[in-house]
Amino acid sequence: xxxxxxxxxxxxxxxxxxxxxxxxxxxxxxxxxxxxxxxxxxxxxxxxxxxxxxxxxxxxxxxxxxxxxxxxxxxxxxxxxxxxxxxxxxxxxxxxxxxxxxxxxxxxxxxxxxxxxxxxxxxxxxxxxxxxxxxxxxxxxxxxxxxxxxxxxxxxxxxxxxxxxxxxxxxxxxxxxxxxxxxxxxxxxxxxxxxxxxxxxxxxxxxxxxxxxxxxxxxxxxxxxxxxxxxxxxxxxxxx
Numbered sequence: 001x002x003x004x005x006x007x008x009x010x011x012x013x014x015x016x017x018x019x020x021x022x023x024x025x026x027x028x029x030x031x032x033x034x035x036x037x038x039x040x041x042x043x044x045x046x047x048x049x050x051x052x053x054x055x056x057x058x059x060x061x062x063x064x065x066x067x068x069x070x071x072x073x074x075x076x077x078x079x080x081x082x083x084x085x086x087x088x089x090x091x092x093x094x095x096x097x098x099x100x101x102x103x104x105x106x107x108x109x110x111x112x113x114x115x116x117x118x119x120x121x122x123x124x125x126x127x128x129x130x131x132x133x134x135x136x137x138x139x140x141x142x143x144x145x146x147x148x149x150x151x152x153x154x155x156x157x158x159x160x161x162x163x164x165x166x167x168x169x170x171x172x173x174x175x176x177x178x179x180x181x182x183x184x185x186x187x188x189x190x191x192x193x194x195x196x197x198x199x200x201x202x203x204x205x206x207x208x209x210x211x212x213x214x215x216x217x218x219x220x221x222x223x224x225x226x227x228x229x230x231x232x233x234x235x236x237x238x239x240x
Contacts, residue, residue, distance in 0.1 A: 038136055045143045048132055052112060052147045055087035056227060059163045060096025060154030073184060074099035074154050077220035082109025089114060092124050092131060096154045101127035114140050150180040150227045155188040171213050180230045182215045182223050189216060
């Protein structure tokens with residue numbers, strides 16, 4: 001009889017779950033113990049990436065196959081950025097993430113993957129020079145922000161939207177030094193941008209200047225130009 005595989009523990013879900021009464025006596029399932037594991041994950045990430053300067057992080061759908069136009073555009077973008085000396089960071093998985101790491105290696109640049117443990121969909125791609133695996137989404141997001149010069153965001157789903165709006169919130173509130181937040185393919189993003197302008201801005205839920213936090217490009221070359229121009233203008237720690 002084939003032995004059943006042990007179900008994977010999703011640490012984020014365990015952290016956010018309210019423990020049952022009978023579990024509260026077990027120290028290893030209590031939140032103070034998990035806090036130590038989280039701290040260890042942060043330390044490991046900082047240690048692995050402490051020499052990565054001025055990287056560009058590329059986001060997008062894990063479900064985009066090789067050969068699809070968005071995949072190839074992400075691959076070309078990463079290659080061009082690497083040729084200009086930018087390390088490239090991705091979420092380390094398949095789809096657009098794989099394209100970003102693949103392009104970085106093709107451009108002879110540093111290719112970094114910040115993978116996340118998930119019960120489905122996420123498996124590390126094979127194009128990473130530095131490959132980290134995180135249990136917790138928020139630790140992984142910390143690494144994206146801390147070591148990036150720019151975010152380049154290709155079409156994607158809920159995870160991509162989460163990363164986009166978290167970056168926008170941090171920039172809007174001046175929690176981070178502002179850097180380019182670049183969206184690829186205006187046809188995909190235009191309905192969302194129209195909603196932001198026609199609904200959010202009209203209702204005065206955001207300020208007029210918040211609209212300018214977002215840049216939209218339709219070619220890899222245009223993306224690289226935006227990133228280079230920003231770094232040169234703002235003395236940012238990327239390449240100029």
